[in-house]
Amino acid sequence: MTDKSRVLIFDTTLRDGEQSPGATMTHEEKLEIAMLLDEMGVDIIEAGFPIASEGDFEAVSAIAKASKNSVIAGLSRANYKDIDRCWEAVKHAARPRIHTFIGTSPLHRGITNLDQEEMLTRIQDTVAHARNLCDNVQWSAMDAIRTERDYLCRVVECAIKAGATTINIPDTVGYTLPSESAEIIAMLMEKVPGADEIIFATHCHNDLGMATANALAAVSAGARQIECTINGLGERAGNTALEEVVMALKVRKDLMPYQTGIDTTKIMHLSRRVAQVSGFPVQFNKAIVGKNAFLHESGIHQDGVLKNVETFEIMKPADIGITETNIAMGKHSGRAALRSKLNDLGFELADNQLNDVFVRFKALADRKKEIYDDDLIALMTDSAANTDSDYLQVQWLRVTCGSDGQEAELQLLVNGVEKSARVPGDGPVDACFKAVKAIYPTDAHLKLYQVHAVTEGTDAQATVSVRLEEAGRIVTGSAADTDTILASVKAYVGALNRLRVRSQKTAPDADVKSVSYKL
Ligand code: KIV
Ligand code: ZN
Numbered sequence: 319m320t321d322k323s324r325v326l327i328f329d330t331t332l333r334d335g336e337q338s339p340g341a342t343m344t345h346e347e348k349l350e351i352a353m354l355l356d357e358m359g360v361d362i363i364e365a366g367f368p369i370a371s372e373g374d375f376e377a378v379s380a381i382a383k384a385s386k387n388s389v390i391a392g393l394s395r396a397n398y399k400d401i402d403r404c405w406e407a408v409k410h411a412a413r414p415r416i417h418t419f420i421g422t423s424p425l426h427r428g429i430t431n432l433d434q435e436e437m438l439t440r441i442q443d444t445v446a447h448a449r450n451l452c453d454n455v456q457w458s459a460m461d462a463i464r465t466e467r468d469y470l471c472r473v474v475e476c477a478i479k480a481g482a483t484t485i486n487i488p489d490t491v492g493y494t495l496p497s498e499s500a501e502i503i504a505m506l507m508e509k510v511p512g513a514d515e516i517i518f519a520t521h522c523h524n525d526l527g528m529a530t531a532n533a534l535a536a537v538s539a540g541a542r543q544i545e546c547t548i549n550g551l552g553e554r555a556g557n558t559a560l561e562e563v564v565m566a567l568k569v570r571k572d573l574m575p576y577q578t579g580i581d582t583t584k585i586m587h588l589s590r591r592v593a594q595v596s597g598f599p600v601q602f603n604k605a606i607v608g609k610n611a612f613l614h615e616s617g618i619h620q621d622g623v624l625k626n627v628e629t630f631e632i633m634k635p636a637d638i639g640i641t642e643t644n645i646a647m648g649k650h651s652g653r654a655a656l657r658s659k660l661n662d663l664g665f666e667l668a669d670n671q672l673n674d675v676f677v678r679f680k681a682l683a684d685r686k687k688e689i690y691d692d693d694l695i696a697l698m699t700d701s702a703a704n705t706d707s708d709y710l711q712v713q714w715l716r717v718t719c720g721s722d723g724q725e726a727e728l729q730l731l732v733n734g735v736e737k738s739a740r741v742p743g744d745g746p747v748d749a750c751f752k753a754v755k756a757i758y759p760t761d762a763h764l765k766l767y768q769v770h771a772v773t774e775g776t777d778a779q780a781t782v783s784v785r786l787e788e789a790g791r792i793v794t795g796s797a798a799d800t801d802t803i804l805a806s807v808k809a810y811v812g813a814l815n816r817l818r819v820r821s822q823k824t825a826p827d828a829d830v831k832s833v834s835y836k837l
Contacts (some may be wrong), residue, residue, distance in 0.1 A: 322542075322576055323575055324540055324542070324576070324578075324579075325535060325537055325544060325576045325577065325578050326362060326519075326578075327360050327515065327543075327544055327546065328363075328543050328544065328546070328558055329355050329362070329546060329548070330364040330521075330547055330552075330557065331547040331548045331551055331560075331592060332351060332352060332363065332365050332366055332377070332381075333364040333366050333367055333393055333546070334364070334453075334552045335547040335551035335552050335556075335592075335596070336348075336366070336551075336596070337552065338551055338552050338556070338596070338793045340598070340654065340765070340766070340785045340792040340794045341551060341597065342596075342791075342794070342816060343595050343597040343793070344595075345376060345377050345380065346596040346792050348377045348380075348381065349364070349380055349381060349384060349594040350673040351386065351588070351592060352365060352381040352384070352594075353385075353589065354587070354618075355548075355809055356387055356388045356517070358581050358583075358587055358588060359578075359579040360388070360560075360579075360580065361386045361389060361391055361457060361579060362388060362389040362415060363385065363389070363415060364382065364392070365377060365391065365392060365408075365544075365599045367392065367393040367394075368400075368406070368407040368408075369394065369403040369404065370393045372496065374681065375403065375407050377408035377782070378404075378408060379388070379407045379408075379410055381411075382409070382414065383411070386412075386413065388486075389413040389414070389415050389454065390413065390414055390415065391404075391408065391415035392404040392417065393417050393418075393419070394416060394417065395418070395420070396418055396419065396440050396444040396445055397444065400607050401418055401444060401447055401448045401451070402451075404418075405415050405448075405451040405452060406727075407555055408452070408742070409451075413454065413486075414454065415455070415456055416451065416454070416455050417456040417457075417458065417486075418444055418445065418448050418455070418456070418458070419459070419470060419486075420441060420458075420464060420467040421459075421460040421461050421462050421512075422447075422459040422461065422473050423460075423462075423463075424466070424472065424591045425465075426690065428439070428582035431666055434469060437473070438792070439732075441457070441473055441480065442479070443480075444479055445457050445476075445477050445480035445482050446480045448481070448571065449480065449481030452795045454483055454484075454486040455482050455484070456482065456483070456486055456519070457480075457482035457485055458485075458488055458519075458521065459474065459482070459488070460485070460490050461490045462487040462489075462490075462502070462761065463487075463490070463491075463494045463498070463502065464488075464491070466534075466809055467502075468506065470502070470506070471509050471510050475758065476512045476781050478511075478513070478538075482516060483516055484519055484543060485506075485514060485518055485655075485696075486516045486521050486545065487502060487503065487506070487518060487519065487520060487521070487536070487541070488521035488523075488545075489520075489523055490521075490523060491523060491525060491556060491575075492523035492524050492525025492526055493526070494522070495528060495532070496528065496531045496534070497535070497589075499536045500536060500539035500578050501539070501630070502536075502539075503518055504540060505543050505633050506518065511528070517541075518539060518540060518541040518542065519544070520532070520533045520536035520537065520544055520545065520558075522545075522557065522558045523553070523554065523555065523556070524550060524552070524554075524555040524556045524557065524558070525555045528553070529555075529563040530566065530605075532558075533546070533558040534563060536670065537567075537574065537576060538574065539719075542783055544558060544563050545558065545620075546558040546560040546563055546589050547560060548558060549561070549592050549596075550562070550604075554683060556833075557707055559605070559606070561578075561589060561605075561607050561736040564578050564580045564586075564755075564809065565606050565637070568582060568637070568828050569745055569771065570632050576810045582637050582639070583636070583639040585607065585639055585762040586640050586695070587639055587663070590663075590664065590695060594698070594710055594796070595697070597758075597785070597794025597796050599783065601771045603679075607638065615672065619742065629783055635757065637691065642721065646688035647679075647683075647689045647694075648687060649680065649683035649684060651679075651689075652707045656675070656676055657672055657768045659691075663695060663698075664696055672725065673679065677700065679694075679697060682697060682701065684799070685777065685778055685800050686776065686779070686800055690772075690773050692772045692825045693772055693779055697779075697798060698761055708728055708811075708812075708815045709732070709815055710732055710758060710814055710815055711730065711731040711811070712728075712730060712733070712804075712807055713729040714729050716728075717749065717750065717758045719745070719746040724749045725740065725749055726740045726746065726749035726750040727739070727740040728741075728751040728754065728757065729806065730754070730811065732758060737758075738757070739756035740753070740790075741756050746747075747806050750806060750807045751764070751806075751807075754811060754814070755799060758814065760787040761788055762787065762788040762813075762817055763786065764782065764784065764785070765787050767782070767783075768782065769782050769802060769806070770782075770783075772798065777800055779800050780799065780801075780802040780805050781796060781798045781805065782797055782798075782799070782805040782806045783809060784794045784809040784813045785794035785813065786810075786813045786814070788817055789821070791820050791821060793817045794816075795808075795809045795810060795811070795812030795813030795814070795815070795816060796812065797809040798810055
């Protein structure tokens, strides 16, 4: 890369983001997100961790085959088997990349049982092996920030000599501060022979809420690849949020004169899709993509914005693709109006999808007078959550509740066969979930049950998220309805469907950071 002001965006929503407990995505969802990232101008998409499961391998291969512009990377630990499997998956891409990593800090060397010299040999062997397969090799020093500085220089030099073209310096546990993040990159660029021939990447976790600041500080010091995820999705407190670093670089060009290749108008749609398919809603006050990010509630703010929008706004909603006017639709709105509105919201639908959504829209309009943008977004979530091909489908539900006790009567279609149950419970939701279990016995544990009102008013739709865990596998289901109890049952059934698909695919999820590193 010759243009020193160009910062590459490496998106790892489908790998580090998906590693977040409960953020499972289906094969089709991963492919859809990857295509959106590709269209948005992401330079490198980390599509998954091919050796982790058959499903991951297939997703990475499919994304590699379908990608048009982005480099497609797969993750592999520092052993030949991982690297070979990764290559098998990414080799179909027009521009493939092998990403291999090993933990270099004293704590990680303890886990892998390699002393400093043995680890150098391992890095030399594995990076050279990867480079023999692929011209584009990224090497990461996991837990780089807590690695002794002189040893960090040695491992980076070793990886460069072995053929790595990108060197990633991760803050794996989100421990660093901006000053230190910059200082480490500057030190490596100054001290390591060959540093000027490769690209340094920054990969920050958000445990102290500083992932964005740390990534930007690394760029100021010379890093030219930022690793990030949509909505900051990722393990624990997540990763650097793509939308934050990209918009910071756009808004503060005066202090940070760097460019990315991102079409920022695609940000909002991607954010919504990732929230929907991962089951991780975006917090209302999240920077850039939160529901309140452009909302001015106080009188002084509203007055100022009306007189001159720049008084309280440093960027325009349209910059991130918010074009909707939030004019309500209703039962007289037709198919064409619905299609155009959904297009504004970033959803492009084939005719058969539109027909399906239109039926749901009409059903909602019969129950709710005014349908706002958020209602439509929730409707799209719901149609994505329950399809005719699902193993379990909700047919009907009747609930009795009140001071005389609660009971649920439910009929499900189980693999095409109608089955029903009538079960008492401690509250209507408890009765419903027990009814589901009476029809479809399961050992899955309920880890999270969350209800959000989509809009205001007593006729508002509720979106419900249900997270389940079984034998180490965690999945999330979500659904929307004006009937909160029905939405709860649909979300629960959606999560059970996901769990079923997941358990058919693999043994419990491979844990990237705990599996052994044997060559
Ligand atoms: O956080 C981390 O260190 C990682 C590596 C695998 C790059 O995700
Ligand atoms: Zn990470």
